[in-house]
Amino acid sequence: MATRTVVPFGPQHPVLPEPIHLDLVLEDEKVVQAIPSIGFIHRGLEKLVEKKDFLEMTYVAERICGICSFIHGQAYCQAVETVMKIDVPERALYLRTIWGEMSRIHSHLLWLGLFADGFGFESLFMHSWRVREKLLDIIEETTGGRVIFGTAKVGGVRRDIENLTLKRIEGELKTIEKMSREMTDVFKNDASVKRRTVGIGVLSKEDAIALGAVGPTLRGSGVAQDMRKLGYAAYPNISWEPVVETGCDCYARCMVRCREVHESFSMIYQAIAKIPDGPVDVKVTGAPSGEYFARVEQPRGEVIYYVKGNGSKNLERFRVRTPTFANVPPLVKMLGGCELADVPVIVLSIDPCISCTER
Amino acid sequence: MMVHAEEQSLETVDTGVLVQKAARMKADGWRLVQISCLAKDAYEITYTFDKDYACAHVRVRLPLDAPELPSITGEYFAAFTYENELHDLFGITVKGLALDFGGKFYKLSVPTPFAPKPQQPAK
Numbered sequence: 001m002a003t004r005t006v007v008p009f010g011p012q013h014p015v016l017p018e019p020i021h022l023d024l025v026l027e028d029e030k031v032v033q034a035i036p037s038i039g040f041i042h043r044g045l046e047k048l049v050e051k052k053d054f055l056e057m058t059y060v061a062e063r064i065c066g067i068c069s070f071i072h073g074q075a076y077c078q079a080v081e082t083v084m085k086i087d088v089p090e091r092a093l094y095l096r097t098i099w100g101e102m103s104r105i106h107s108h109l110l111w112l113g114l115f116a117d118g119f120g121f122e123s124l125f126m127h128s129w130r131v132r133e134k135l136l137d138i139i140e141e142t143t144g145g146r147v148i149f150g151t152a153k154v155g156g157v158r159r160d161i162e163n164l165t166l167k168r169i170e171g172e173l174k175t176i177e178k179m180s181r182e183m184t185d186v187f188k189n190d191a192s193v194k195r196r197t198v199g200i201g202v203l204s205k206e207d208a209i210a211l212g213a214v215g216p217t218l219r220g221s222g223v224a225q226d227m228r229k230l231g232y233a234a235y236p237n238i239s240w241e242p243v244v245e246t247g248c249d250c251y252a253r254c255m256v257r258c259r260e261v262h263e264s265f266s267m268i269y270q271a272i273a274k275i276p277d278g279p280v281d282v283k284v285t286g287a288p289s290g291e292y293f294a295r296v297e298q299p300r301g302e303v304i305y306y307v308k309g310n311g312s313k314n315l316e317r318f319r320v321r322t323p324t325f326a327n328v329p330p331l332v333k334m335l336g337g338c339e340l341a342d343v344p345v346i347v348l349s350i351d352p353c354i355s356c357t358e359r
Numbered sequence: 360m361m362v363h364a365e366e367q368s369l370e371t372v373d374t375g376v377l378v379q380k381a382a383r384m385k386a387d388g389w390r391l392v393q394i395s396c397l398a399k400d401a402y403e404i405t406y407t408f409d410k411d412y413a414c415a416h417v418r419v420r421l422p423l424d425a426p427e428l429p430s431i432t433g434e435y436f437a438a439f440t441y442e443n444e445l446h447d448l449f450g451i452t453v454k455g456l457a458l459d460f461g462g463k464f465y466k467l468s469v470p471t472p473f474a475p476k477p478q479q480p481a482k
Contacts, residue, residue, distance in 0.1 A: 037460070038464070039463075042466065212437040293414070295365070302392070304393050304395075308397060329439070
């Protein structure tokens, strides 16, 4: 048996914008075991329900993550609205869909850049983020913020987007889509990208299900599950199908995200074409009494928002299970048997968001 | 237009049959979605499972004093993250954990911050 060495990976590492630690047990250059460690920056945001009322908690939910901020707020609002049986105006549901998909595109573009950076393709990294900046300009114009949207609200949304503005934005989005397609073609076809990702970090379909994988990590292993199919917001009125790849490796997970970018553009165009006129929120009276687990699809996968209220302004319990938290056990599986040099690419392939995980 | 509310089942079971229940869910092809805890007059631990978009919750209740739970990591290895979290945040002892961080899963300045605080005696 070869000599075993334990190499610490993280919490500070060039490919990690946020802290996660792995103890990598190596035999020569091969990883035989990976032991994860998180909790370096646990914020205890769930505990804030004791101090913030259920309406203020929307702001807390939006700040759990700086990338998928809007969908966190949306998921929280959906949980509270279900408990309180609030009828949300249809226009608000379409606006949630439009902002949610913009959020998904900018998250995936950010990840594509980080992924390219992870295997040393610096010009592709810069190109991804250049395209993303143009989308952030639209987000800033329509919400006032570039990453924290601040538009989710129990009972609807805080802002409307005029129909004329929506039409103009559609034109701008088509330009951004063209640029993003040119870029995703590089991820799809470039030999150097394939050399670093094909057959690397394999997670079989059976393991993905058994280990509770979610989002592109699950769909990259051939499982067609996407929580948007549950039928919340305006998704039941939009034509789309979950993006699935069967390669089960880093390349497959990358391709899922590339194709999801294209599909999100299509969803936004459909939502703009179908959005009805009308109010964007309703007045909320009373306080939540009851419990509900809301499941929503974030860029990184299924997020769970559990709320339990007792009729007072402060919830009894506010619980968030983020996608990265669910994807840690599958990551451990992917790392078993890989080469040490591939560890950064495999870790990045789950699109780890430690800010979410350390809610 | 009503916000979409999905059908979700909830079954409360005894702690003694929890592992058997998890084994049955695993054998039937259910994915472990999450484990959460509510600490009020008792610990209420909810296990959520998914199969083809169907959502099922299994709940157990534990007393506030010396709470102890069997691990389901033998059935669902991915439960180790949630069960270490139950230990570190709520102070619940989980027996038979496949990957036990021994209270070091989270780096906390306050031990078991989510556990109910003991009542202060009236002065």
